[in-house]
Amino acid sequence: MMKFTRMLPALLAQTDVVLELRDSRLPLTSINRTLEGALQKWRLERGWDPNNPTRRVVNSTACERIVVLNKRDLVPQWGLEPFRRAMSTRFPDQQFLFASWQRPRDIRDLSGMLVNIAKKYPYAMELNVLVIGMPNVGKSTLLNALRNMGIKGRTPKALQTSANPGLTQALSTRLKLNLDPLVYAFDTPGVMLPFLGLGEEGAERGVKLALIAGIKEGMYDVEALASYLLYRLNILNPISPAYLNLLPPGAEPTIDIEDFLETLARRMGMVKKGALPDIRRAAVYFVRWWREEGGLISAASARQVTDPSLLQAGPSAAITHGWGFDLEWQIRAEELAGRDHGLLVQEKMEACIDGHLADLERQDLSENNVSATQRKKQAALEEHMERKRKYELKFKNR
Incomplete structure (x- = not known):
């Protein structure tokens, strides 16, 4: 998880669409705040207006963030559209889609969204998609389904899946999702919050x-x-x-x-x-x-x-x-x-x-909202800095 988090800025430099998966049963808890800073910086570097998240100043390459709320069949249907509107109001820079991998129509809709984004930039050779999210939200299953939908004929299962968290432990090789236009995707390890709170x-x-x-x-x-x-x-x-x-x-x-x-x-x-x-x-x-x-x-x-x-x-x-x-x-x-x-x-x-x-x-602003491990690391860092200061002072006085 930490290795992928460090790699994220470099990955985003070659990413056109960020596909973030969350769980419909926990649509707020499954938001990963660890990734927010890197995603916001990526958008600004691609020309989005920092003062108006719906306005793009420079539009030479694709830069879209799609939030897929997976397992829609496990939440009451009457709340899907009200929640989508509520999230769109609060986060106008993100597109929201409810889906279930058991419903081919949902996979078709998502595949169509990616293809339409690719067609907006006909001079681009390909569209690169980065799939991110917390553990066990269905990232690998999603990519297998999109691959089956976008490539005609029988396609083997490209990525292993499991009901338990943590099966995907490394960044996958590029997976082809569509042929015309060309759409590729990376599967990533699930990234858990470093600290859930006190x-x-x-x-x-x-x-x-x-x-x-x-x-x-x-x-x-x-x-x-x-x-x-x-x-x-x-x-x-x-x-x-x-x-x-x-x-x-x-x-x-x-x-x-x-x-x-x-x-x-x-x-x-x-x-x-x-x-x-x-x-x-x-x-x-x-x-x-x-x-x-x-x-x-x-x-x-x-x-x-x-x-x-x-x-x-x-x-x-x-x-x-x-x-x-x-x-x-x-x-x-x-x-x-x-x-x-x-x-x-x-x-x-x-x-x-x-x-x-x-x-x-x-x-985030609370000083007490820090794990015991983080406190130990901070104390060790302060002790190291104090030793360095004393050493430099001693050397200077010679």
């Missing part, structure tokens, strides 16, 4: 990434992952959350993780010595179920802002509502009166985005 915010960020397998789950207690997953599924649909499919008929929603895991263990026959329910095994099963099929169920069953239960709660009663695992807001029935529901959801999402950006800026 306190509850940092802990929550880590649990989210572990749930989507962006971090090896062995670094976290599986019961903690299951507890957070239960909490989020309750927000998406508190009336009939997706996990009820795992419990006995007639079971009610719960916020008690111990009671839930015990019930699940007995339902699945997960017992240990003494006929006691195997809580840990049930937690592992719950997380795996969500990754394999529960995500689809929860996305399909997540309630909209027009849900009757919200309208019956009273005009001033605040209901917790959300989309994915990053966006959560309070909404009242009186806010729905005479409003376009899509625009209302967009406003709520924009507020969540603004809050997230403000939190990141606050954390």
Whole structure:
């Protein structure tokens, strides 16, 4: 990861399109701030106006940034367009596209975007695409799909893929994605944030990434992952959350993780010595179920802002509502009166985005938001500088 980060400025010098992948379930958490500085410098060097991100002063070569929010089938469909509009409002220098590699139409749309960019610069011999993102967001799978879409005939699988993070550990050789016009791409190792942050915010960020397998789950207690997953599924649909499919008929929603895991263990026959329910095994099963099929169920069953239960709660009663695992807001029935529901959801999402950006800026400015490893490195550097100063002073006094 560190090697690729150091290589990034040189790679961008020969890149025409940056294709950044994020996870639709964590559209804000999967933003990698480590890469932002290099990408902004790349845009300025290619002639984009620093004061107006939508205006380009010099337009001799392609320079586009496309953000692909992968796994769109794992988030409620009603929030896709409002979130795309909200992000486009906040980041006008980026193009946003939701996709799922299981939907050929999404691959075709993305391939068409790249081809159209290449056709805008007919004198360029080729279009070079750099694919970046956090671990396990589907970069290699995307490139295999684009290659199959852009090159006619049977094409072998060019890049290995895995459900676990960290399979791609080095920059790939150039992969041909399209023949006319010529489009090439590089696959890159997933780049994780060097530090997730301190306190509850940092802990929550880590649990989210572990749930989507962006971090090896062995670094976290599986019961903690299951507890957070239960909490989020309750927000998406508190009336009939997706996990009820795992419990006995007639079971009610719960916020008690111990009671839930015990019930699940007995339902699945997960017992240990003494006929006691195997809580840990049930937690592992719950997380795996969500990754394999529960995500689809929860996305399909997540309630909209027009849900009757919200309208019956009273005009001033605040209901917790959300989309994915990053966006959560309070909404009242009186806010729905005479409003376009899509625009209302967009406003709520924009507020969540603004809050997230403000939190990141606050954390970056905080002196305490430094990992123990970084503190040790800083202390070692200061000690080295002090020794150097004393040596130079001693030499000068001779």
